[in-house]
Amino acid sequence: MSEKSTSMLINDLTNVPNIISSLGLGVAAAQKAFNLEYLQSIEQLFALAKMLRSKDDADAYKEILNDIVKTMAPSRYQFTETTLTVRMDLAQSLQQGTSAGLGMSVGAVTINAAFTQGFAYDYRAAAEVKTVLHAINFDANAMNVLLEKAKTLNEKTLTVPKRLDVDKAYMDKSADLYKKLTDADPAEITEEA
Secondary structure: OOHHHHHHHHHHHOOHHHHHHHHHHHHHHHHHHHHHHHHHHHHHHHHHHHHHOOOOOHHHHHHHHHHHHHHHOOOOOOOOEEEEEEEEEEEEEEEEEEEEEEEEEEOOEEEEEEEEEEEEEEEEEEEEEEEEEEOOOOOHHHHHHHHHHHHHHHHOOOOOOOOOHHHHHHHHHHHHHHHHHHOOOOHHHHHHO
16 A cells, blocks of 8 residues: 555544534534523523612612522533544555457467456555543632732732843844834834833
């Protein structure tokens, strides 16, 4: 089998990651649609609570909202585990044949000579790729730890490392090039850098 034929099959197999990526992105888009539908349902509950509240009593509104959310909260749909499986079976075969013949008569005798040559191959390849996506549920404890860490980070002043000379030269050259290409003032570029 020729290397060209083999490489064509291998190139076909290299499309498998793109197929799985497209499937995974489709699942992610579907999950976003589920999330959006959930938020829209919650918004409708807020509107209902707002209609039922007395305008001057904020505590009554909170109580009505709390009761409505506890009793009428919409279902939240989530892909908890998604398995993406792609199977590919590839086959390629080739048959080639040549034949040649020669015949002649010498007196009363006829001589025939024939030559036949054949060549065939059959190549098969298969691939199966399985990807499993797991949902990670929200963890209130982990979020509380992160929020506590955020408080200490906000109290600290962050220092930015000094810009290297090569960075300044690079930005200056970029500004010059920008000006030459557009005849515009590159001051915005150097100030932002």
